[in-house]
Amino acid sequence: MKDLQKSAANLGKFQDAFVTADGQQRASVPLSHPETLWFNTGTLCNIECSNCYILSSPTNDALVYLTEAEVKGYLDQIEDRNWPVREIGFTGGEPFMNPEMIPMARAALERGFEVLILTNAMRPMMRKTVKAGLLALLEDFGDKLTLRISVDHHSAELHDKERGAGSFAKTIEGMEWLQDNGFAMAVAGRTVWGETDAEARAGYAALFAEHGFAIDAQDPGQTVLFPEMDETVEVPEITTACWGILNKSPDSVMCASSRMVVKRKGAGAPAVLACTLLPYSPEFELGQTLEEAERPVQLNHPHCAKFCVLGGASCSA
Known part of the structure; x- marks a missing residue:
């Protein structure tokens, strides 16, 4: 897998978990309010997208399928740890x-949790057995279940450029089935084509209106727009002083409120990671249990700075 930390743009940085390249104390984030537990169900996918951050494909089984029993074990741990x-x-x-x-x-x-499933709404979701299972979940739990659909762009041309010819039409077909049956939906798009946020949301709004999708394009929770994860871009390291400079709290960073469970190929048990964006970085693996995963996370990766702390701001001033 790619070693994002050895990018030439960040040479010398992100080497020591506790100290930055210029000798300052690296910032960390405690697990202050665990609200979401993610499960990576496996890296196998029916398609292979350009620039997939987790390298999913029809052949990549680096993260193998989780089982119902394993998920239930972590749900028990949530109760035991009183998360x-x-x-x-x-x-x-x-x-x-x-x-x-x-x-x-x-x-x-x-167990009473809200459930969010990220899907491309293509053939795997549209199998008869899966549709029957989803309908049963909808009948029993209603809007406690939400499906977030990957629609990389609001146009077929650019979506298919990322996901393969014909994928846009297949995704829209899946979304129409979900809409017709009353499922709660959200959309995840990308912002890699030079559009402003307003332009992108206007495009998604037009798409949703055309198909009658009950999704608010202006709501960042319903239409999530993700930037490109380019590890070649230079970013500053985050020190403890940055919180005050940026007027930002560690509580606002994703690893203050979430963890992700994965199962690596060949591993005897699943592991808990600090971050959904870093499935292949061993230093962000916290252990096999939620108790072990309660320790603070050192912000020792370019993604920590670019996506989770800075968001376009700078702590150099």
Whole structure:
């Protein structure tokens, strides 16, 4: 896998978990309010997208399928640790490639959690058995279940450029089925084509209106727009002084409120990671249990700075 830390743009940085390249104390983030526990259902996917941050494909099984029993074990740990988790998220790969996706979602819903499933809404979701399982979940739990659909761009041309010819039409077909049956939906797009946020949201709004999708393009929670994860871009390291300079709290960073469970190929048990964006960086693996995963996270990666702390700001001033 790519070693994002050895990018030439950040040479010399992000080497020591506790000290930055210029000798300052590196910032860390405690798990202050665990609200979401993510499960990566496996890296296998029915398609292979350009620039997929997790390198999902029809052949990549670096992260293997989780099982219902393994998910239930972590749901038990949430209760044992008294974590105030509101939401269970499932991501991949394509989650509906995992044959136990429906039982895993049901296990979380039965515990009273909201469930979010990230999907491309293509063939794996549209199989008869999966559709029947989803309809049963909808009947039993209603809008406690949300499916977030990957629509890289609001135009077929640019979406298919990332995901392959014909993929846009197949995704829209899946979304129409979800809409017709009353499922709660959200969309995840990308911002790699030079559009402003307003332009992108206007494009998605037109797409949703055309198909009658009950999704608010202006709501960042319903239409999530992700930037390109380019590890060649130079970013500053985050020191403890940055919190005050940026007027930002560690509580606002994603690893203050979430963790992700994965199972690596050949591993005897799943592991808990600090971040959904760093599945292949061993220093962000916190252990096999939620108790072990309660320790603070050292912000020792370019993604920590660019995506989770800075968001376009700078702490150099």
